[in-house]
Amino acid sequence: MLGNAVKIDPRTKRTRKLILDALIQLLRTRTFEEVTVNEIAEAATINRATFYAHFSDKYALVDELIRDGFMMFLDRRMQHYPDTPTRYMQALLWAIADHWTMIHGQCNQYHRFFDSLAENQIKRMLEQHIQTWLDHYLPLRNVAAMQRQLLATMLSWSVFALAARWLYSDRCQNLENFINDSVPLLVGSIEALKV
Amino acid sequence: MLGNAVKIDPRTKRTRKLILDALIQLLRTRTFEEVTVNEIAEAATINRATFYAHFSDKYALVDELIRDGFMMFLDRRMQHYPDTPTRYMQALLWAIADHWTMIHGQCNQYHRFFDSLAENQIKRMLEQHIQTWLDHYLPLRNVAAMQRQLLATMLSWSVFALAARWLYSDRCQNLENFINDSVPLLVGSIEALKV
DNA sequence: GCTCCTTTGTTGCCTAAGCAACAAATTTTC
DNA sequence: GAAAATTTGTTGCTTAGGCAACAAAGGAGC
Numbered sequence: 001m002l003g004n005a006v007k008i009d010p011r012t013k014r015t016r017k018l019i020l021d022a023l024i025q026l027l028r029t030r031t032f033e034e035v036t037v038n039e040i041a042e043a044a045t046i047n048r049a050t051f052y053a054h055f056s057d058k059y060a061l062v063d064e065l066i067r068d069g070f071m072m073f074l075d076r077r078m079q080h081y082p083d084t085p086t087r088y089m090q091a092l093l094w095a096i097a098d099h100w101t102m103i104h105g106q107c108n109q110y111h112r113f114f115d116s117l118a119e120n121q122i123k124r125m126l127e128q129h130i131q132t133w134l135d136h137y138l139p140l141r142n143v144a145a146m147q148r149q150l151l152a153t154m155l156s157w158s159v160f161a162l163a164a165r166w167l168y169s170d171r172c173q174n175l176e177n178f179i180n181d182s183v184p185l186l187v188g189s190i191e192a193l194k195v
Numbered sequence: 196m197l198g199n200a201v202k203i204d205p206r207t208k209r210t211r212k213l214i215l216d217a218l219i220q221l222l223r224t225r226t227f228e229e230v231t232v233n234e235i236a237e238a239a240t241i242n243r244a245t246f247y248a249h250f251s252d253k254y255a256l257v258d259e260l261i262r263d264g265f266m267m268f269l270d271r272r273m274q275h276y277p278d279t280p281t282r283y284m285q286a287l288l289w290a291i292a293d294h295w296t297m298i299h300g301q302c303n304q305y306h307r308f309f310d311s312l313a314e315n316q317i318k319r320m321l322e323q324h325i326q327t328w329l330d331h332y333l334p335l336r337n338v339a340a341m342q343r344q345l346l347a348t349m350l351s352w353s354v355f356a357l358a359a360r361w362l363y364s365d366r367c368q369n370l371e372n373f374i375n376d377s378v379p380l381l382v383g384s385i386e387a388l389k390v
Numbered sequence: 391g392c393t394c395c396t397t398t399g400t401t402g403c404c405t406a407a408g409c410a411a412c413a414a415a416t417t418t419t420c
Numbered sequence: 421g422a423a424a425a426t427t428t429g430t431t432g433c434t435t436a437g438g439c440a441a442c443a444a445a446g447g448a449g450c
Contacts, residue, residue: 010240011406011437036427045205047408052429206407206436231397242438247399 016054018044020065023058024106032062032114059117066121073098074129088133089159089186092126093179096163119160127156143193151193158186211249213239215260218253219301227257227309254312261316268293269324283328284354284381287321288374291358314355322351329385338388346388353381 022044026035037058041048055061077095082088103118131152162182170178217239221230232253236243250256272290277283298313326347357377365373 009406009438010242014240015407037429038427045209047205048428049409049430050407053407057429204408204436210437232399233397243398244400244439245437248437252399 012054015044015046015050018046019051019054019061020068023061023065028106032058062114062117063121066118067125069102070095070099070122070125073102074125083137085138085187085190086183088137089183090179092129092159093163093182096122096160097167097175100163100167119164123156123160126159127152130155130159138190138194147193151189155186155189158189162186207249210239210241210245213241214246214249214256215263218256218260223301227253257309257312258316261313262320264297265290265294265317265320268297269320278332280333280382280385281378283332284378285374287324287354288358288377291317291355292362292370295358295362314359318351318355321354322347325350325354333385333389342388346384350381350384353384357381 019040022040023035026039026043030039035058037048037051040058040061041051044051055064074092074095077091077098082091099122131149134148134152162185166173166175166178166182214235217235218230221234221238225234230253232243232246235253235256236246239246250259269287269290272286272293277286294317326344329343329347357380361368361370361373
């Protein structure tokens with residue numbers, strides 16, 4: 001979103017990728033709680049001190065891992081730009097499902113901690129994304145900025161809540177049907193504000 | 196051979212690997228003559244100046260590529276240590292064939308230049324290897340050191356000559372048979388010196 | 391011949407990564 | 421629950437790699 005014209009040092013880029021990849025690799029055989037910074041540094045073939053130059057701790061690392069991953073799926077689902085609220089909300093739900101599937105497919109057992117870290121990051125990103133979307137595609141000139149912000153916060157939690165419900169409880173149900181049932185609720189929240 | 200107890204900087208190791216891999220990758224689509232140092236550095240995601248810190252030019256790089264590759268096959272063929280001259284010579288011929296197959300399978304078109312560079316490196320390694328082998332396994336106490344060195348030189352060229360003949364001309368013939376026909380000639384050269 | 395353009399090595403200065411050693415916290419083990 | 425062993429962050433110093441600019445040497449095209 002922001003004009004990132006900052007030239008990034010190739011070494012930095014490479015090292016971050018090495019660290020990210022190392023974590024992904026380790027999570028195939030170990031729980032996130034079990035993995036140590038030592039192991040990550042070793043697997044990434046970098047020095048432990050270098051790790052700390054990039055991330056304050058392993059939680060900051062996993063935050064970025066989640067953000068990177070989710071951003072990819074989010075962007076992908078936004079390719080054919082969803083111009084109506086309905087299509088937009090569908091895209092969000094699909095992106096979450098995509099990401100969750102990737103995570104729980106590729107990496108064996110992320111568990112408790114990991115999932116809640118992921119939830120936080122994803123909600124944060126959803127809120128940001130929805131905020132921007134509201135500003136661009138639903139100017140709602142008669143609605144105060146504060147109201148839009150509150151709406152974005154609420155929607156991000158709502159979207160995640162619905163997605164999580166399917167992921168953890170209703171996965172027997174067809175995802176497409178589930179999304180079709182859910183979206184009207186979300187859209188309703190928006191329309192309610194439109195006077 | 197020499198006790199390499201020198202601790203090698205992880206960055207150095209990584210960079211060399213990046214450069215080697217970059218060349219291999221580029222050789223899948225371009226001739227060695229066509230590949231520029233620029234491209235190699237770019238593909239390796241390192242700076243061109245860094246390339247020159249490791250290799251004096253692309254010829255030095257390809258030398259190492261050949262040495263690394265051939266050394267691998269040579270070591271592998273020496274696993275079950277060939278104690279008789281016959282078995283040893285067989286192992287050498289097999290190693291050359293292994294390596295050649297890998298090169299011309301994996302990389303599309305190495306051509307003229309490349310092949311002659313490879314030939315030089317391989318003969319050099321063969322000579323070194325044969326020299327050590329002669330010293331350890333055929334002490335030949337009554338043969339002067341100079342004589343053994345000359346023998347090593349001659350054998351390295353002979354071995355390569357025979358292998359190359361098969362690789363470039365007689366490949367229709369079964370390799371195993373070809374080796375069985377060739378080895379006696381080589382062993383003969385050694386036996387001739389044994390009193 | 392000539393120009394234009396690319397590639398080649400080389401250099402000095404700057405920045406990121408490696409290393410070793412440390413205190414503090416945490417976990418293991420008995 | 422105390423001792424031993426890991427793990428965690430942090431620090432000062434060293435070294436490898438990035439960058440930009442350079443002269444020199446081909447090559448391609450006219």
